[in-house]
Amino acid sequence: MGTKIKGRPFLRLWVCMLCLLGVFGQASAQSGVQASLQIFPPNSVYLSHYSQPGSLQVQLLLRDLSEPSYPVQLRWTIEGPGIRLSTRQGYQGNVITLQGGMPRLLSAPELAGGFSAEALDFSGYDRSRFLQSGGQLPEGFYRFTVQAYDFRRPDVPLSAPATATAWFVLADPPLLNLPACHSQVTWQPGQPLLFQWTPMHRGSGLSGIAYEFTLVEVRGGLPPEEAMRSLPPLYQTVTRQTSLPYGLELPPLQEGLASLTPGGLGHS
Numbered sequence: 165m166g167t168k169i170k171g172r173p174f175l176r177l178w179v180c181m182l183c184l185l186g187v188f189g190q191a192s193a194q195s196g197v198q199a200s201l202q203i204f205p206p207n208s209v210y211l212s213h214y215s216q217p218g219s220l221q222v223q224l225l226l227r228d229l230s231e232p233s234y235p236v237q238l239r240w241t242i243e244g245p246g247i248r249l250s251t252r253q254g255y256q257g258n259v260i261t262l263q264g265g266m267p268r269l270l271s272a273p274e275l276a277g278g279f280s281a282e283a284l285d286f287s288g289y290d291r292s293r294f295l296q297s298g299g300q301l302p303e304g305f306y307r308f309t310v311q312a313y314d315f316r317r318p319d320v321p322l323s324a325p326a327t328a329t330a331w332f333v334l335a336d337p338p339l340l341n342l343p344a345c346h347s348q349v350t351w352q353p354g355q356p357l358l359f360q361w362t363p364m365h366r367g368s369g370l371s372g373i374a375y376e377f378t379l380v381e382v383r384g385g386l387p388p389e390e391a392m393r394s395l396p397p398l399y400q401t402v403t404r405q406t407s408l409p410y411g412l413e414l415p416p417l418q419e420g421l422a423s424l425t426p427g428g429l430g431h432s
Contacts (some may be wrong), residue, residue: 196226199324201328204220207332212299225265226266231264237257239311247302258278311326335364335373
């Protein structure tokens with residue numbers, strides 16, 4: 165007399181339950197964090213620009229109210245004209261701690277590391293060329309994608325991808341009008357020295373342009389261009405105006421012959 169074992173239906177049921185639990189667990193993980201991404205103009209071709217305050221905004225929300233805190237990290241993908249940059253496998257970014265039910269707006273230092281050459285894999289664009297150009301990307305249309313991952317389990321996504329698009333344009337630098345380059349300036353006591361320039365980006369589609377004004381003392385026989393690159397600034401500021409009155413409240417200037425060069429004026 166033989167014995168018949170009827171265990172296969174239960175085995176199939178158990179396997180099906182495990183599969184369902186796996187799918188449910190993956191879906192729960194990916195919906196545990198809500199991510200949003202915004203990019204604000206002007207859109208620079210320099211990738212480091214997007215880790216500066218006011219250029220890009222990432223907001224994360226941990227939906228699970230039962231979690232008092234949870235550590236996550238970000239993974240990026242940047243796709244442009246024939247190129248793709250993505251967070252390299254094994255790279256561990258800054259830990260970002262989320263609290264259940266509380267939106268978290270990320271600061272610039274928390275985003276900075278993710279845009280470094282060390283954090284990214286390059287496809288369609290040479291890494292050495294990127295480094296030699298100071299982190300510059302080709303002009304064109306770009307799509308940024310960010311996704312939150314579990315910090316303790318780096319392969320587990322916690323959010324759906326959040327995307328934003330931008331048009332990268334390298335505009336011409338502004339033209340310095342006053343004082344004229346290599347001119348001798350007479351500064352009247354009590355009167356501000358006026359610096360003035362003409363925007364050259366009109367027609368490029370850029371908006372919200374800001375200008376970085378840097379004033380450097382030329383000394384040691386250095387050419388003005390070299391002094392701008394190597395010497396600390398006497399005064400530096402950012403403005404959205406096309407002129408800057410250099411008043412008495414700013415670092416005093418010494419009398420004598422000084423050279424002015426367009427290298428002291430940039431835009432971002």
